[in-house]
Amino acid sequence: MPLIAPLAKLVGELRRLPGIGPKTATRLAYHIISIEKERALSLARAIVSAKENITYCSICYNLTDQTPCQICRSEERDSHLLCVVEDPKDVEAMERTHEYHGKYHVLHGALSPMEGIGPDNLKMKELLIRLGTGDFQEVIMATNPDVEGEATALYLSRLLKPLGLKVTRIAHGLPVGGDLDYADEMTLSKALENRREM
């Protein structure tokens, strides 16, 4: 017997989420149907609120509910130090270490000729403008330790060094091919501490 239409619709939507296969989607859909109406509506409202209230910071391009974001507005953060990451979740990973006190710039991806992602598809122009107007001294490349992340760090270091900036790369020791946000705090702290000049 096919699923009744509203249930099939819910399963269909859940299946589109990353890491959710048909079995999990069906299980979650039945669960949502079984819980109290107020709890289900609270979940739905949280999704709507996140989509409506979260935007990208106009300076660093991290996710924020007010722009400029809290980190960009903070006068306690070191404004000479800029950490370049691929994704907003990498900012969160760096913040979890409590070892980094500079500013961030989120590229929203990495260079990948295979996938047709070039400099214009990333927040690179915005980075160059920002570095041209700010008083940054060191730029830390904290892109992922995979082929695309390394290529992106190298590409940017060639652009930035002629501007008189010190460009560093977080140390290896991070699992190669892994994502920055999968690294535990200790590994990431060490990688940051042992960064080397590019």
Ligand SMILES: [Zn+2]
């Ligand atoms: Zn910001």
